[in-house]
Amino acid sequence: SQQGEEDPQALSIQEGENATMNCSYKTSINNLQWYRQNSGRGLVHLILIRSNEREKHSGRLRVTLDTSKKSSSLLITASRAADTASYFCATDVLQGAQKLVFGQGTRLTINP
């Protein structure tokens, strides 16, 4: 199974509502990142949260990190149609082959 796993796999909400996506991981990390990918395009970095941080904000985005539960959440407030995309968490793997590992993503659809 993957180091980072997002939940849910797909989420559909109405415009204006808040969207929450979760990411769980298995091993210790230094930081966790969230990325967005519009259909058929490359990924865009949203936010990085370090292991000694519990919460971070960027515009309408709020990310939390709970290292005791090995989980993170991404909250998008007041969603817009343009937020329709896939969202990925990425964690650094510190043991073995050191690399950034991506989860399989949450597909978010914002309905007008």
Next chain:
Amino acid sequence: DVKVTQSSRYLVKRTGEKVFLECVQDMDHENMFWYRQDPGLGLRLIYFSYDVKMKEKGDIPEGYSVSREKKERFSLILESASTNQTSMYLCASSPDGRWGELFFGEGSRLTVL
């Protein structure tokens, strides 16, 4: 803004052909990466380069090679394309090592017939 440019958005090749995917970044980043993305499998690292002429294998290097002759350019080579290499290929660069923020190109969708 950082720009990572992949030479081709869409390619169609035949089995056995040699395929070159080119990636150029304009921000003097030391680190460059090639990923492939497949439904249900997510992003998987093919190769990573941390300096000119330096490379490390990722999770799935078989069937691929890379070239980094200049800092700004990282090429992915499929020596003999096969149908199971049909995929979306994503190039990325980073100033902060293998775990830092990644800047991605728009992707190259390769179909091997």
